[in-house]
Amino acid sequence: MKLHVVGQNNMRVDAAAKVTGKALYPEDVSLEGMFIGKTLRSHKPHACITIDTSRAEAMEGVVKVLTYKDVPHNHYGVLMKDHEVFCSEKVRRIGDPIAFVVAVDEEVASKALAKIKVEYRELKAVFDPEVAMHQDAPKLHGESNIVYHYKLRQGDIEKGLEESAVVVENTYVTPMVDHVFLQPEAGVAHMEKDTIVVTTATQYPHFDQLEIAEALEVEKEKVKVINAAVGGAFGGREDITLQIHLALATKLTGKPVKAVYSREESFIAHAKRHAMVMTYKTGADEEGKLKAMEARIIGDTGAYASWAINIMRKAGVHATGPYEIPNVKVDSYAVYTNNPFGGAMRGFGATQPPIAHEQQMDMLAEALNIDPISIRLTNAFKIGSKTATGQILKDSVPLRQCIEAVAEKLGFSVVSRGV
């Protein structure tokens, strides 16, 4: 059977529009009589706030200044509803949205932002996720900063470490990373009779629709989200940024409203790849066969949970790397801090642990005087392998072929030991 798509080179449906400049990204959409919206954001990481918008509202050309008071249901978030559409009492990170100015043009909107008075009463902040785990650390939401704890236990870790000829133990730290999709966030909202239409670039239009409807307390059917051309995303457009602001602004003014973020605001507005602290203890026998691995992985989810639960679970599940290890103990955590919030980014929690488990492999190899390719071939998953989470790998595990092909291309002669 000849397949039409799989295995074929097919032209992207939108490629011709993109190569001619005709593709419309949300900032390319302009509607008759539209207003411009601009966001006022926190510049303190942790503080109680009071807001006075009266001077901004009195300005000529300012149509409305939205704050938490205008939001019927001021909560949203992909897993936990821990974001506020606009902060009511407290800001939890630099960049938290506080108000949204709707004005006749960009110049007036910018000037009005400067006229909004926010009084900050600063609270003690916490930026180190390990410190944030302590009971006496400043709390972001509720009683504890630990959002999630994933536990994996397989075999007998103590015994496995005891039986190892060598054990290496190290802590690895990876930083937060921004997606830097090339097109900063933008959107336009307008009313189609009593339906709110939001045109934006998103990874999640159906969920945006739901979150807009919930925040505005309108029926889902009264919200339409149109996905314009998306200028890159890489996970960074899974959380809401300006969608609810625009929807609310158009609903309350009855006019189209547009907002375009600068690159700087884009950096501040959306999630980051979770920074992780990974402490690994890995043991192997004389032959390089892995006996035990213990890992403690702490993910800094910043001020909001976003996808932290799924991401830190994935980090925990992938903690062993692609290796057979009979005795495994993993604890991974997602922890609130006052840092920029962590969220989805390519790999979704599977990207950070290889920094740790692969360095551990190299150090074991060095300690055992085995070459780094052989130690991997000795332990690599194959068909029939059982992962630490108990999954039997039934087909398509081409890891060995991959390692061997790389070794060959490198001209690396494998000193085979027990392979």
Added chain:
Amino acid sequence: MKEIKLKVNHKDYHVAIEEDMRLLDLLRNRLNLTGTKEGCGEGECGACTVIMDGITVNSCMVMAFQAENREIFTIEGLEKGGRLDPIQQAFLDEGAVQCGFCTPGMVLSAKALLDKNPKPTREEIREGISGNLCRCTGYNKIVDAIEKASEYRKEE
């Protein structure tokens, strides 16, 4: 307010501009040529690349009044009689377009390069697009596309 004359994509324009207006805003907001993109607004990404008197410029870093009496090419000016420019065709054929936000700037940088150097090496191509960031493709397909475009132009 100031009145300026300029030529964009072979067409003469006479437009009123503000003194603090960037060429990028003039193209996008006044002339409605939204194919030119803004990725950073500070000369880093090249999404706003246009050709001014034969050389590429970041239109976010050029003031509108500096375009007075100049000749500008944007992505909208490349098709001829409804036919894609060979560079555009090569970008399609090589799969060099993903999100597409860098594409207009990339295509114009490629054009400026090929106009000067019809048969560049891969190294020269990389140099030619070194002012244009792409976050999606990893660049290889873009370099392939520009190599192919150089062949297409020879055939024409």
